[in-house]
Structure formats: structure tokens, C-alpha cells
Amino acid sequence: MAETIIETKDLHLYYGQNEALKGIDLTLNKGEITALIGPSGCGKSTFLRCLNRMNDLIPNVSTTGSVVYKEQDIFGLKTDTVDLRKEIGMVFQQPNPFPFSVYDNITYGLKLKGIKEKEQLDEIVEASLKAAFVWDNVKDKLNESALALSGGQQQRVCIARVLAIDPDVILLDEPTSALDPISSGKIENTLSELRGKYTMVIVTHNMSQASRISDKTAFFLDGSLIEFNKTRDIFLYPQEKQTDDYISGRFG
Numbered sequence: 001m002a003e004t005i006i007e008t009k010d011l012h013l014y015y016g017q018n019e020a021l022k023g024i025d026l027t028l029n030k031g032e033i034t035a036l037i038g039p040s041g042c043g044k045s046t047f048l049r050c051l052n053r054m055n056d057l058i059p060n061v062s063t064t065g066s067v068v069y070k071e072q073d074i075f076g077l078k079t080d081t082v083d084l085r086k087e088i089g090m091v092f093q094q095p096n097p098f099p100f101s102v103y104d105n106i107t108y109g110l111k112l113k114g115i116k117e118k119e120q121l122d123e124i125v126e127a128s129l130k131a132a133f134v135w136d137n138v139k140d141k142l143n144e145s146a147l148a149l150s151g152g153q154q155q156r157v158c159i160a161r162v163l164a165i166d167p168d169v170i171l172l173d174e175p176t177s178a179l180d181p182i183s184s185g186k187i188e189n190t191l192s193e194l195r196g197k198y199t200m201v202i203v204t205h206n207m208s209q210a211s212r213i214s215d216k217t218a219f220f221l222d223g224s225l226i227e228f229n230k231t232r233d234i235f236l237y238p239q240e241k242q243t244d245d246y247i248s249g250r251f252g
């Protein structure tokens with residue numbers, strides 16, 4: 001029986017007067033990869049950012065409903081968003097390594113967590129870069145700037161940076177859309193290898209990517225969740241006409 005890790009209930013989000021999410025009920029299971037698909041502007045990134053309260057950083061945003069994680073509504077007063085984002089990490093569309101060395105990129109969050117011992121830091125750096133399948137590319141460049149790496153390597157260093165702080169959930173907002181096909185393939189392999197160890201939610205415009213790597217797929221349209229099911233069922237037996245039209249390329 002799958003274990004629920006995050007559950008959104010009647011989640012609405014407004015940018016000023018514009019209702020970008022119109023009551024989303026969605027359950028994410030531990031260890032699964034969930035793809036969020038839908039045409040541009042349908043609310044995928046907005047929904048993703050709700051899951052670790054990244055929308056808090058945007059002015060004039062208001063939210064109703066709840067996002068339950070570890071039996072608590074993350075919008076409640078008890079939530080420390082810095083701690084929340086350590087448990088629910090994020091990878092963005094553009095690789096965004098800090099302008100530091102590869103080593104310092106990975107240890108940055110660890111030092112904030114109070115881990116200072118060199119031996120322990122070295123171990124975590126190696127393990128995270130290996131887990132993100134970029135160790136072989138960077139093991140001789142740990143003290144060089146992460147900005148000098150290729151885009152695909154930078155993105156895998158960004159994934160390693162998230163893995164280093166040992167999150168429960170990783171949110172990925174179109175993590176391969178700025179990359180060439182070979183780098184994208186490597187990121188996909190990385191994510192597939194991490195399946196089961198982490199719960200992942202990925203926004204993608206790439207239907208074949210969603211069908212290759214995700215366990216579940218959620219189809220959004222105009223701020224609503226139209227259909228959510230096992231990825232195979234969404235792509236082979238969509239229940240809603242709008243889903244069928246979208247995945248068949250009839251709009252979007």
C-alpha cells in the first residue's frame with residue numbers, strides 16, 4: 001500500500017485577482033515520480049511552488065486550502081520555510097549553481113545545517129555527486145568554479161546540491177528544458193536511478209519525458225486538475241477528452 005507524503009486539499013492560489021489554481025486535490029506517494037503536464041500558463045509551476053512555499057516570495061499572492069506534509073498544513077504558523085525547503089528541495093529550469101567552486105556548492109547547505117567537519121563534508125560531497133551521476137565529470141575539478149561546467153553538468157551539480165541536504169521530496173521545474181538532448185537524457189537517467197529513494201515532482205512540457213520517467217501524471221488545464229492517474233493510463237487510456245486532446249497534440 002503506497003504511503004502518502006504530500007496531500008493538497010482544495011488548494012487555490014491567487015496572483016492579485018487572478019485565480020491561478022482553482023481547488024487542487026492531489027495526493028503524492030512516497031518514492032514516486034509524478035509529472036505535471038499541461039499547456040503553458042495552466043498553473044503547473046505555481047502548483048509545484050506551493051509544495052515548498054516558494055510562492056511566498058512573490059508579492060500579492062494569496063492561498064486558500066491546504067498542503068499537508070507530515071500531518072501538518074505547511075501554510076500553518078508552525079512551519080519554518082527554511083526548514084521546509086531543506087526537506088522539500090527544488091531544482092529550477094535554468095541550472096543555477098552558486099558562483100563558487102563545485103565543492104562549495106555542495107557544502108553550502110550542509111554548513112547551514114551545522115555540518116563543519118571536513119571529513120564528513122568530503123564524504124557527502126562525493127556521495128551526492130555520485131548519486132547525481134556527475135562525480136566522474138567533476139572529481140578532478142572540485143575546486144574549480146561550477147559555472148565553468150557544461151549546462152548539463154551544472155544541472156546535475158544542482159541536483160547533487162539538493163541531494164546533499166538529504167531531502168524527502170525534490171521538486172523539479174522543467175529541469176531539462178534548457179539542455180541539449182544528451183544532457184537531458186543524462187538528467188532523466190539520474191532521476192530514474194533516484195526513483196524510490198526520493199519522492200519527485202517534475203513539471204515538463206515533454207510528453208515523452210513524462211511517459212519515460214514518471215509513475216503518475218497530473219494533467220492541468222486553466223488552473224484545474226483535469227486528470228491524475230498512473231502515467232501509463234493517462235497516456236494510453238485517458239478518461240477525459242481534454243487530456244486526450246492535449247496528449248495527442250490537438251492543443252497546447
Ligand SMILES: Nc1ncnc2c1ncn2[C@@H]1O[C@H](COP(=O)(O)OP(=O)(O)OP(=O)(O)O)[C@@H](O)[C@H]1O
Nearest residue numbers: 015018020038039040041042043044045046047058
Ligand atoms: N509571479 C507571477 N505573478 C503574477 N502572475 C503569475 C506569476 N507567475 C505565474 N502567473 C500567472 O499564473 C498562471 C499560471 O502560471 P504558471 O507559470 O504556474 O503556469 P505553467 O503551467 O507553469 O506555465 P509554463 O508551462 O508556461 O511554465 C498564468 O496565468 C501566469 O500568467
